[in-house]
Amino acid sequence: MVEGIEQFNDIRPYEPEEMKQAFNDLLNDRQFNLIMKGFAPWLPKFLRNGLLRLAFIGVKSPLDFQKRFMKPVVQYIIRKHTDGCTFDDAALKTNHTSQFFASKANKFERSPLSSQFDKHYTFVSNHRDIVLDSAFLDLLLFKNGYPTTVEIGIGDNLLIYPWIKRLVRMNKAFTVRRGLTAHEMFESSQLMSRYIHFAVTKKRENIWIAQREGRAKDSDDRTQESVLKMMAMGGDLKELNIVPLTISYEFDPCDYLKAKEFQQKRDNPAFKKSKQDDLDNMKTGIFGYKGRVKYHCGTPVNQWIDELSELPKNEFFAQLAQRMDREIHRGYTLYPCNYIALDELNGNTEQCAHYTVADRQRFETYLNGQLDKIKLADKDEAFLRQKMLEMYANPAINKGKVNSEK
Structure with a gap:
């Protein structure tokens, strides 16, 4: 050390x-084995762990x-x-x-x-x-x-x-x-x-x-x-x-989860995410x-x-x-959706040189699909859409401010 x-x-x-012992402890963890079983349910535990041990050879x-x-x-x-x-x-x-x-x-x-x-x-x-x-x-x-x-x-x-x-x-x-x-x-x-x-x-x-x-x-x-x-x-x-x-x-695959949390906190200032919410965010972000x-x-x-x-x-x-x-x-790289969101918020087409009609249609379809994933009893569509547009517009707003400083 x-x-x-x-x-x-x-x-x-x-x-x-410490790596070898940590790996052995991981393989002996019941919850970890349940996760691994989900990836290969047809393999018995001794084979799954055997393959993992084989793959671990040479890891120092x-x-x-x-x-x-x-x-x-x-x-x-x-x-x-x-x-x-x-x-x-x-x-x-x-x-x-x-x-x-x-x-x-x-x-x-x-x-x-x-x-x-x-x-x-x-x-x-x-x-x-x-x-x-x-x-x-x-x-x-x-x-x-x-x-x-x-x-x-x-x-x-x-x-x-x-x-x-x-x-x-x-x-x-x-x-x-x-x-x-x-x-x-x-x-x-x-x-x-x-x-x-x-x-x-x-x-x-x-x-x-x-x-x-x-x-x-x-x-x-x-x-x-x-x-x-x-x-x-x-x-x-x-x-x-x-x-x-x-x-x-x-x-951002988690955009609709973030928008949902905005409404939950608006409607209940004491709202706190659960551990399951964190896991859902992790899973959605990865996949x-x-x-x-x-x-x-x-x-x-x-x-x-x-x-x-x-x-x-x-x-x-x-x-x-x-x-x-x-x-x-x-350092932001701006995409058509950033400019489209900015124009949507401002109610104009000042940024239209940065996107096409097809880009706009694609983003509209994407937004509607993400909004459909939000399940809330008192779902506020207008508020949720506003929040998602802000997520995509803010990088364009901030980069524009920096560039104007030059």
Whole structure:
């Protein structure tokens, strides 16, 4: 184990030495076996587990586990449930190329590629899917030649069964504790921040973390200052190599579930999602149709963070969050549905150059199909439609604002 990692035992992913035991515990879990039986009901348990043990041969680390088990699963999801998933990391390569030329002036000659692989990043992104945001990123890093994937922060509210906790820890996840008192939250944030710094600087890992707690259900993506303050608790922010990351879905399969929750909270301010609601969101997000998906890396924060260094502390974090937002908004890939939704909300056709009549008909059919899935006793069709249009229009609104600032 990496020296000093014991202090993070309560929240960290498994280390290589722990993988075999974790896998055995997973296979001995009754609920996990029931899940596996659902995939292959014709196979007796000893054969299912025997095949899994055979597939596990040679898996020495969480990264090996991802390559052996998770990579083909994610590839299948992309083939089956998207129209392609692409990655724009030009900002990272530009950053390393500039470092390369600076290093040549100092007689330290290295290729931009090798310099790139010396860096480990903390990707801070908007949040579209509970499970797939980091899973897609892992695969994209694989495909683009990066030496490792990302460790991810996942809320303990989603770890409702022991087998889920084991599985995500095998998949490089660390735990984010939810539902704490103010004092507990402070201590938990300190521990998590120290772990993130430890993972990047000592373990040489990348990190993925959402820009806010939970998803922005209206797709108006904003970085919470508290997330940045948490990351700063454990050390200098610059050593984390923060990269603003934009995730753009053409279609959000959970849009109708989010709209439903908007009405439930409107009608009952005390409404809280159940654990089953979280599982339904996870399942829908994984297996629902997403259209085209794009990941875009913004300018690494280290290129401009020093510009804010003289600000008072609270102002520093406010300005940092705003700059992060501009990078994320600038990175949106907009699709016809975003422009159509914006025109629908505004009652005009100002964005019509960005879509066709066929695009509009397709989006209308899609919206009606999603609205039909919502089952509520007092279903407010107009309100639900409005909320879904806002989800698709907000990326266009936010990117338009950033572009107008130029």
